[in-house]
Amino acid sequence: MSKRKIPTDESERRKQSRLHKLGTNTPHCATCGNSDWRVIEEHHPDSRKRDKLVVLLCANDHRIVTDEQKDHPPGVDGCDPFLLSVGNFLLGLADMFAIIIERLYEFGETLIARANECAPKPERRT
């Protein structure tokens, strides 16, 4: 017997509302691929909430890169806002790439470990 809940009108309304806000019927986290619409959030890579450019991330990855943004160098009063925005955007992308690279190492190492488990065991010499 399945433990999966049957969607109610209310849960379907929440889902459609969320998908509408995210702007897609197939949301995915840009760094891990999670596609559960309930945990997908909009992230502003240049750290400005009013910027139109957003990337969809799962809640976990969103928290990680948002925390990393707090360590980006600040702009000073009177600085060039365009260059500051582009600089923050590039650092934001680098933060997301860092997560992706970390996962690529994990996946690659896991696949190699599984490949090695399939190798025939050496015969014992007596």
Ligand SMILES: [Zn+2]
């Ligand atoms: Zn994710």
